[in-house]
Amino acid sequence: MRIEKARYSPSILPEHRGNPLIEALPVKLPDEDLIDELRFYPECSHEERGKDAFERVEYLSRLKDLRQPQLVHLDVFRAVERALKEGYSAKNPHSPTTMNYLHYSLDERPEIEPRTGFFKPKGSGITVIGESGVGKTCMLDQVLGYFPDVIVHEKSSVGLLPLRQVVWLKVDCPGDSTIKGLCLRILEELDRKLGLEPTTPRSTIALLVSQIEAKIKASFLGILVIDEMQNLNLAKAGGAERLLGFLHNLVNNLGIPLLFCANPPFDELLSKSLKSARRAESGGYFDVNLLGQRNGEWELFVEELWELQWTNVVTPLTEALSNKLYELSVGNMDLAVRTFREAQQVIIGSLDERLTEEVLEKGASIAIRASKSARDELAHDQKLNLLKRKKKVKAEHPGETKANPSKKAAVAVNKGKLVQIPGDLSRPHHPEFADILTTLQHTDDLYEQIPDPDLIQRASEEDDPLGPLREAGVLCEDPLKAFA
Known part of the structure; x- marks a missing residue:
């Protein structure tokens, strides 16, 4: 909780002077400075990558702290700033x-009007709607x-x-x-902040x-944010209407701006009542959607995530890896971060710590279980939409490709465990050959790895070609015994 002394x-x-x-609120920032305030990129250094495997796994917890603002972040911020x-x-x-407003309720105030007039509330409603995991709560935080949280005033300019x-x-x-x-939750939280x-x-x-x-008035509450508003759908008959009515009375009587944050069922509840819908969106209505590949949002996010x-x-980061992570997470930031974290955890400490499409699939199989059916449903809808667009894209840009060949990542020399990734044929799958295959696969000069490059040619010229191979120790006549 942040408590600051007032600086005006x-x-x-x-009219606000x-x-x-x-005047005690933070000064208004231009968008470019505001973005710097909203973003957060965890540290990931070369020195940390050189630590032991059991230590590097601990650093993966930083992934959840990544904050990459999107355009909707700016819009919601300006709406909250304006409402305050x-x-x-x-x-x-x-x-x-x-x-007069502090001392009397609307029903009990005296008929004598103050020289500056009776209180006229100027509260508004803001609504933020989005699927679970798209980053609504993180954005609000x-x-x-x-x-x-709290500004302590001791004296002002007057x-x-x-x-x-x-x-x-x-x-x-x-x-x-x-x-x-x-009410109990509001009361408890107000006492904590005060x-x-x-x-x-x-x-x-x-x-x-x-x-x-009375407590809201005395604390000069600026805005009340209510998260998980989709819980209203689970209420008994009439509960939702009564609660919304109470909240809108706070706007009408006390002038307290409200911000509703909810999953999509809440918008259906609002649409049933024109009065509720109008109040809930008077200060702004924002849809927080899955990150899109075509509008640059996914690219902006994944480039920062991949640095960690x-x-x-x-x-x-290649186009293929980016597309694979998008396919596995369907553009859901939470699923993408969890998949990326589990993928790294699987291979850290292994013989080969490269990230491949198969490694990402392995990470997704670990990270996405309970939400798999919902993820698959979203992926199905996205593919249908993609199929609808493909003809148009092909007609407008015939022959155009976006292939972006990437360089093969080097594999650090590491005496680690063998991790088998199903479907990843670029990795050894047999422990008896793992060390040498990993070395051969990623060596810069294969010629240097051959002790006697002319051995096979010389053996072919002998009457008994197998003799020189036995002497050199490169002929295995009983593999079951040799590798038992």
Whole structure:
């Protein structure tokens, strides 16, 4: 949790100036600088590749920390940034309007209007939809992580202002879709961010909702993020509608921006109600899809992923390897990372630590089990779409090929174990021949590996050609005995 003391910067919009809640937020960055803030590339050095196999396997855990922003990351970030400022624009702590808002609920406020007017909420709804594993939660963690959790105000440009501003709050939707379950999670998370002892929840739903609203007001919550919203589909009849109604009341009464994050069934639930759909997308609606090969997203991701090799040799990324990993993961970043990790784990410490298509298939067979049926269904749909496009591509670019021959990766000298990869005929599959075959297969000069290159020719000129071969020790007449 990041708690920072307020540092104020002048707002871009004149109407936001003098509002400490907005001026304490991180300054707006241009896209090129923002991308640097959102990306993260784990370290992978030549020295680490030279360590023992049992140590190099440990480094594979870094793969899950890779963060490669896509275009949707920028769009979601700008939506969250905009929602924060719009929500806070109606809650300047120095305004009589905000004082009235803090002290009275909408139903209980006095008829005497403050000189700056009654509070008018400016909350909005943002919805992020995507299949499991496409990186929605990681993206939200990246976006929200740019903002501090809590900003501590001691004084502002116009006077003293002792308060703690909770910029964002992220909770999971309860599986039973009850308002009480969500309220308890919000209450617990607010207490944690404010550094308070756990608050005893009120006994009834009505009192609990009032308790939550009061705490949200006092903490100047900027945006409420609710993940796993697809849990609503598992609720008993009526639960989803009541919970959505409660959440939208937070927008209407308190002006709290909401961000829903969910798997695709949630969009069907929203579409059933025009009112809910309109509110949920008022601040932006974003589909987070599988990475596409044709739009450059996959290439951007796999190039960074492929750099993270802790094998004792570096296998260059080829078009064939990229296509194979895409085929195995169907463009799902989580599946791709897991497949790549398991593939390396299989061969690290072996005689041959090259990454091949067969090695990637072996990694996928280990990493993708429970999700295999869903993966295969997505792959089937992708192939159907690909077949539909092929005629058009062929007609527009006749004779064009994208072949990109690659250099054969060298194999480091390594006395390791024999790892058999089914289907990979570039590797030895018999332990009795493994060492010498690996050496022969990847040597630069085969001639240097032959002690007596003229032996066969000389033997052919003898009356008993097998005699010289026996003397040289290259004739094996009883292999069962020799290799028993």
